[in-house]
Amino acid sequence: MSDLVFDTADRLFGDAIDKALLDAAEAGTFPTALWQSVEQTGLVEAFADAETGVADAAAVLRAAGRHAAPLPIAETLLARRLLQRAGLDAPEGPLAIAASGDANRIEVAAGRVSATLRGVAWAGQARAFVLLTGDRVLLVAPASATIEAGRNLAGEPRDTVVLDGPVLAEAAAPIDLERWRRENAWARSLLMQGAMETTLEIAATYANDRVQFGRPIGKQQSIQHQLALMAEEVAAASVAARLATERLDAEDAFLAVAAAKIRCGEAAGKAAEYAHQVLGAIGFTHEHHLHHLTRRLWSWRDEYGHEGEWSIALGREVARIGGAGLWSWLTKA
Amino acid sequence: MTALRFDPPTLPAEAEALRRQVRAFLAEERAKGSWSPRGDFGTHPDVAFSRLVGAQGWIGMTWPRRYGGHERSGLERYVVTEELLVSGAPITAHWIADRQSGPLILRNGTEAQKMRFLPRIARGEIFFCIGMSEPDSGSDLVSIRTRATKVDGGWRITGRKVWTSNAHISDYAITLVRTGPAEPDRHSGLSQVILDLKAPGVSIRPIRNLAGHHDFNEMVLDDVFLGDDMMVGQPGDGWKQVTSELAFERSGPERFLSTYRLLTALVDRGGEAPDDRVAETTGRFVAHLWALRGMSLSIAGMLQAGETPNLEAACVKDLGNAFERAIPETARLVAPSAMPMPGANDPFDAIQAEAVLNAPSITLRGGTREILRGIIARGLGLR
Numbered sequence: 001m002s003d004l005v006f007d008t009a010d011r012l013f014g015d016a017i018d019k020a021l022l023d024a025a026e027a028g029t030f031p032t033a034l035w036q037s038v039e040q041t042g043l044v045e046a047f048a049d050a051e052t053g054v055a056d057a058a059a060v061l062r063a064a065g066r067h068a069a070p071l072p073i074a075e076t077l078l079a080r081r082l083l084q085r086a087g088l089d090a091p092e093g094p095l096a097i098a099a100s101g102d103a104n105r106i107e108v109a110a111g112r113v114s115a116t117l118r119g120v121a122w123a124g125q126a127r128a129f130v131l132l133t134g135d136r137v138l139l140v141a142p143a144s145a146t147i148e149a150g151r152n153l154a155g156e157p158r159d160t161v162v163l164d165g166p167v168l169a170e171a172a173a174p175i176d177l178e179r180w181r182r183e184n185a186w187a188r189s190l191l192m193q194g195a196m197e198t199t200l201e202i203a204a205t206y207a208n209d210r211v212q213f214g215r216p217i218g219k220q221q222s223i224q225h226q227l228a229l230m231a232e233e234v235a236a237a238s239v240a241a242r243l244a245t246e247r248l249d250a251e252d253a254f255l256a257v258a259a260a261k262i263r264c265g266e267a268a269g270k271a272a273e274y275a276h277q278v279l280g281a282i283g284f285t286h287e288h289h290l291h292h293l294t295r296r297l298w299s300w301r302d303e304y305g306h307e308g309e310w311s312i313a314l315g316r317e318v319a320r321i322g323g324a325g326l327w328s329w330l331t332k333a
Numbered sequence: 334m335t336a337l338r339f340d341p342p343t344l345p346a347e348a349e350a351l352r353r354q355v356r357a358f359l360a361e362e363r364a365k366g367s368w369s370p371r372g373d374f375g376t377h378p379d380v381a382f383s384r385l386v387g388a389q390g391w392i393g394m395t396w397p398r399r400y401g402g403h404e405r406s407g408l409e410r411y412v413v414t415e416e417l418l419v420s421g422a423p424i425t426a427h428w429i430a431d432r433q434s435g436p437l438i439l440r441n442g443t444e445a446q447k448m449r450f451l452p453r454i455a456r457g458e459i460f461f462c463i464g465m466s467e468p469d470s471g472s473d474l475v476s477i478r479t480r481a482t483k484v485d486g487g488w489r490i491t492g493r494k495v496w497t498s499n500a501h502i503s504d505y506a507i508t509l510v511r512t513g514p515a516e517p518d519r520h521s522g523l524s525q526v527i528l529d530l531k532a533p534g535v536s537i538r539p540i541r542n543l544a545g546h547h548d549f550n551e552m553v554l555d556d557v558f559l560g561d562d563m564m565v566g567q568p569g570d571g572w573k574q575v576t577s578e579l580a581f582e583r584s585g586p587e588r589f590l591s592t593y594r595l596l597t598a599l600v601d602r603g604g605e606a607p608d609d610r611v612a613e614t615t616g617r618f619v620a621h622l623w624a625l626r627g628m629s630l631s632i633a634g635m636l637q638a639g640e641t642p643n644l645e646a647a648c649v650k651d652l653g654n655a656f657e658r659a660i661p662e663t664a665r666l667v668a669p670s671a672m673p674m675p676g677a678n679d680p681f682d683a684i685q686a687e688a689v690l691n692a693p694s695i696t697l698r699g700g701t702r703e704i705l706r707g708i709i710a711r712g713l714g715l716r
Contacts, residue, residue, distance in 0.1 A: 204713045221703075224710030231709055232652045235337045235645070239631070240624040243341060255623065262620035308613055311620065315612030318619055319605055323597030327419045330623065331352065 002055040009043055009063035017067045022292045025070035026155035030125050035071055035094060044073070047081040057081075058190050058245040065194025068292045070156065072096065072122035074187040079130040081183075085174035086137040093127030096120050098161070099180050100133045108133070108167065113140055115163040119303075123147050123159035131163075132173055132180050139169040152303070154295035182257045185304040186244050189260040192300050193241045195293045196234045196264075196271045202290055203227060203275040206283075223278055230274040233267035240264060247333070255333045258314040265307035268297035337645055337712070341627040342634035348412045351405075355416040358389060370421025373591050373684070374544070374691040378502050379423035380460075386417070386424065387457025392431045396439055401452030407637035411630065415586040419593050426502060430454045432585065433578055434461035434507050437525070441566035441574055446527070450505075464494040464508035464528065464552055465575075472704050474509070475519050475572065479554060481510040481526065487560040488512070488526070490534075493553050498698075500537050500550035506530055508554075509575060512568045523571035527563045534558070544690035545675075577641060582699055584632035584646035589625040589653030591695060592660040592688045596622070598681040599664045602671070610667040618663075621656050625649065644712040651705040654696045661688035 016034045025031055038044060046057040057077050064073045072094045079095035098117040100106050106115040115131065123129075124147055131138040144165025152158045175183075204227055207218030217223050237260075244260035247253045272294040276283050283290045301307065321329050362368055367385060371377045386392055394410040396402025417424050435454045438446050453459045470477045479492025490510055500506060506528045513522030530537065534557035540549035566574055596618050603611035628649050635642045664685060665671060673686035696702045710716060 200713075204715065207715055218710075218715035221707070224715050225703070225706040227713055227715060228651070228706035228709035231337060231713055232648045235339060235648050236621070236624040236628060236652055239339045239341060239627040240620070242339070243623065243627050255619075258616070259620040259623040262617060263624045266617075307617070307620075311613045311616035312609055313616065314619055315603075315607060315614065315616030318600055318615050319603055319607045319612060322605075323599075323601040326597055326600060326619070327593075330619070330626070331415075 002052055002059045005043075005046060005056045006059035006063055008041060009060045010066060012037055012041060012043070013063055013067035013069050017069060019289050019292070022068060022070060022289075031070060034069075038071065038073070039092065044076045044080060046077060047084075053081075054245055054248045057187075058241070061187055061190035062194040062197075062241075065191035065196075065296075066198045068154075068195060068198075068296055072125060074184070074191060075121050078180075078183055078187060082130060082132065082137060082174070082180070083139070086171040088137065088139060088169050088171050091128045091139075094122060094125045096123045096126035096129050096161075097184075098129065098131055099177055100131075101177055106131055106133050106138075108136065108138065108170075111167055112165065113138055113144070113163055113167050115140075115161075117161040117163065119150070119158045120161045121159075122157045123161045124149065124157055128168070129161070129163060132175075132177065134177060135173050137171050137173050138167050140165060141168055152299035154292070154299045156296070156299065179253075181304060182253060183248065185261040185310070186241075186248055186257050188300045188303050189237075189241045189244060189257075189264040192264040192268045192297055193234075193238050195296050195300070196237060196267060199271050199275045199290070199293045199297070200227075200230055200234050202293075203230065203278045206279050210280075217278070226274045226278060230271050233270045233274075237264040237267035252333055254317065255314070255330075258310045261305060261310045262307040262314065265301035265310075268301040272297045337648060338635070338642065339628050339631040339645060340634065341631040342408065344408055344412065344630075345406070348406070348409045351409050352412045352416055354389075355391070355413050359416070359420050359422060368423055370594065371423065372687055373418075373421055373594055374546070374548075374687065374694065377423045378426040378460075378499060380426050380457075380502070382423050383427040383460070384457040386422075386427065387455060390455075391417075392427050392457055393435050393451060393455030396435065396451060396455065400439065400447050401455035403455075407633050408630075411586070411633045415590065415626075418586055418590045421594050425499060426460050427454070427457050428587075429463060429499070429503075430459070430461035433463065433582060434505070436581060437507060437565060437574065437578060438527075440577070441525075441570070443562070445562060446565070450527070459505065460499070460503045462497055462500045462503040462506045462530075462550075464497050464500075464506040466496045467493055468495055472701055474575075475515075475523065477509060477511060477523070479508070479510045481512045481524065481559070483512070484558075487558055488564070490526070490528070490554045490557045490559055493551065495540070495549070495551050497537075497550045497552050498548050500530060500552050501539060501547070503530060506552065507565070508552075509571055512571075520572040522569055523575075524568045525565040525571045525574055526559055527565060528554070528557070528559065529563070532557050532559070542691075542694070544687070576643070579700070580632065580636060580641050580643050580646040582646075583650040583705075584629055584636075584642070586626070586629055588650045588699075589622065589629065589656050591691075592657045592684075593622070595660050595664055595681070595684045595688050598684050599660075599668055602668050602681045611669075614663050614667045618656070618660060625653050625656060629653070644709060647700070647705040647708040647712075650700060651702050651709070654702065657695050658692050661685055661692060665689070 047053040103118040129140040146162045148160040240260040240263035244256040247256040394405040481488040508528040512524040677683040
């Protein structure tokens, strides 16, 4: 089932997304037709199946990462899931998400919300804002938003949003803030996995094609070894992402999600470094496709906690368990 | 480009039940004084302990019962192996026979060889080592010069093997020899034989390593007679057989757990409320370990399904070895007041010392990192 979802999403993104579309999206032209196909194909509802939903959503995210899809896929998938669990109807179209904590402030009184939110992905495209406080899920209309545009390293919208207006719908929060952060970190891990897969393919292909010193550079041992190390990083990241997918809804998902964000985040930096080294100057140009992937890797590894933050959190948990208990904790998860 | 395939299996309930049995066995035997953790680099073989493990049915676990095996799954063997390794139990003596020599004989040996060797290996009565490297042949293994010459009823072998771990405590060595010409290609003409280490003409000399331990040996073979019944497989099939063992040799938990006990010692040294540096270090290492175990388990699943994931195994070994070496290198920087010293009373100091001194061997034994990366690059379609 999830393989089928992956193939569908991979084909849809692969057919529609090229360098021109990515450049246009970065310049501010939202790929509306592509978004409509994503909705029509049902990909934003990938979580729907109770049995295979998480794996299906993982497949969509990985495919989106592979093609650097310039769309709020992760946000809309997770927002729809949150709304559905809260018993609220999800509006059609792209959704923006934000939660209390960090730099965000959300206040609700007498059916009105007043909020300042930072780093909101694709706020300008949102048909609705889905907010999670410690105890409530809120739906707010875009008409209540004042948006100050911002961007991450990849040029993806990460906006500052001031909300002031009525709450359209609300319900008790079905999950706590920590779980919500876990789900978002998991989604970033899957996006990174996909982007790393393509980055590796580009680098391996280039190494076979590019001739220097009278032969393809892929015949040089130093290049071979960098690509081997890159493949190892991608493999470890993929396995960590996969293990997190299998455990996302488990009570003790913390270890698996932390490991995925740490391992994917670390691999993302290394994969980008190796790929750029192999491609040389051409890979550093704007004209080449590579940066649409590597700039996303550099952005996504920092979003929802970089590997240092997650490592400290995981290390503190490990300290509570102690050296003697560590192995049984790992083998139980 | 060949995509690397990793598909971590869920361990079956039998394997988890077995895990509890292994833990109970280790705790009970340790309480009795049968063993204590004494080093993680194969420097403390313990024949008596290996017999205890054999008596539990945990050597040759996957082999057919008629050869003394226990017909358990590869995943069950995996669980036993990882439990023994993380505990620091002395399993060096039977390790090679269980992982490699026994399976080789099972796959390629004659019925008589299987009946003669496998039940005794499974009981922990006989031990094997592997004679591969020579003074002039390391990573370029096909260049070996130890030669077996056909004589009436068998072979006469002359040559020198080096870096042969545990030859001094083993009964037999699976030895790679040249039996035929290096043509049409140099991979042909190699054969694997079962060498009786007590045979006339075999001399074994210790080679101490930089950590001061005796693990390596030099084996000099001077016109050693070997009966026809000690050839494994057909003469000339040696290279094919050696390469078919690689996924078994390179993917197991021993490829990333050899400094695990230093990680737990670091966790304990950091205490219940560690500073950020210790927490970040241990957290990151646990994340790496988690992913490596997933990769290694998925290879165990593929091996059980009869596949030969050599490429994936090379990944696990290279990445796992880098992880093993990173632990002592980072631990020394973040551990509060560490003073590494071999044999120190403080477990952290003792294990740290052992890990630093043994680290160079990690990325050499069982395929150097350079060879592994070449294999992976070829899998990516380069070369």
